[in-house]
Amino acid sequence: xxxxxxxxxxxxxxxxxxxxxxxxxxxxxxxxxxxxxxxxxxxxxxxxxxxxxxxxxxxxxxxxxxxxxxxxxxxxxxxxxxxxxxxxxxxxxxxxxxxxxxxxxxxxxxxxxxxxxxxxxxxxxxxxxxxxxxxxxxxxxxxxxxxxxxxxxxxxxxxxxxxxxxxxxxxxxxxxxxxxxxxxxxxxxxxxx
Numbered sequence: 001x002x003x004x005x006x007x008x009x010x011x012x013x014x015x016x017x018x019x020x021x022x023x024x025x026x027x028x029x030x031x032x033x034x035x036x037x038x039x040x041x042x043x044x045x046x047x048x049x050x051x052x053x054x055x056x057x058x059x060x061x062x063x064x065x066x067x068x069x070x071x072x073x074x075x076x077x078x079x080x081x082x083x084x085x086x087x088x089x090x091x092x093x094x095x096x097x098x099x100x101x102x103x104x105x106x107x108x109x110x111x112x113x114x115x116x117x118x119x120x121x122x123x124x125x126x127x128x129x130x131x132x133x134x135x136x137x138x139x140x141x142x143x144x145x146x147x148x149x150x151x152x153x154x155x156x157x158x159x160x161x162x163x164x165x166x167x168x169x170x171x172x173x174x175x176x177x178x179x180x181x182x183x184x185x186x187x188x189x190x191x192x193x
Contacts, residue, residue, distance in 0.1 A: 031106075033077065033079050037077070039106075040079065040102065043133065044074075047074065047182070049069070049070070049179050050068075050176040051067065051069045052174065052176035053066070053067060054067075056172050068087050069176075071084050071182050073184050080103050082101055082185045084097075084099050084100075084184075085100075085117075096118070098116065100113055100116065112125065112126065113135050132147070134147045141163070142161055142163045145162055145168075153178040154176070155174070159171055159172030
């Protein structure tokens with residue numbers, strides 16, 4: 001009898017606990033999207049069309065410079081930021097093309113950059129600041145850190161290799177000017193009729 005009573009109490013406790021979880025339900029989609037929109041609003045200075053130069057130090061030590069363009073805009077009602085970067089050689093041929101998104105997860109209060117570039121795909125932590133942002137790529141024993149300052153229509157970004165016990169090694173620098181607005185990527189959506 002004692003065993004049956006214990007089982008009933010246990011089942012009752014489980015049922016009440018499940019009922020509480022059931023009552024909580026799924027997270028409110030509107031609240032989640034509002035939090036994402038609010039977080040991404042602080043990166044609104046990125047939106048638009050940008051052009052300038054980008055230089056990379058090659059493994060040979062030679063510096064390679066291209067004309068870099070970026071087009072950036074909000075998507076999914078402002079809950080995701082979409083980025084396309086294109087780099088052109090001096091002959092006008094496309095030499096670099098990257099696509100990325102920046103999103104915010106309210107559950108862990110963190111920004112993520114999802115990137116596709118030159119055959120590589122990854123998710124990387126992005127930290128916004130007052131006048132720019134930092135994003136990092138873990139690469140085994142070293143870390144690649146990109147730091148951007150975006151102010152007064154100028155975007156200056158540098159990339160450093162961080163190796164434990166050594167000074168940062170600068171291998172990338174980009175200087176872009178904002179050349180206009182864009183309705184990309186939201187423009188051109190297919191209408192219902």
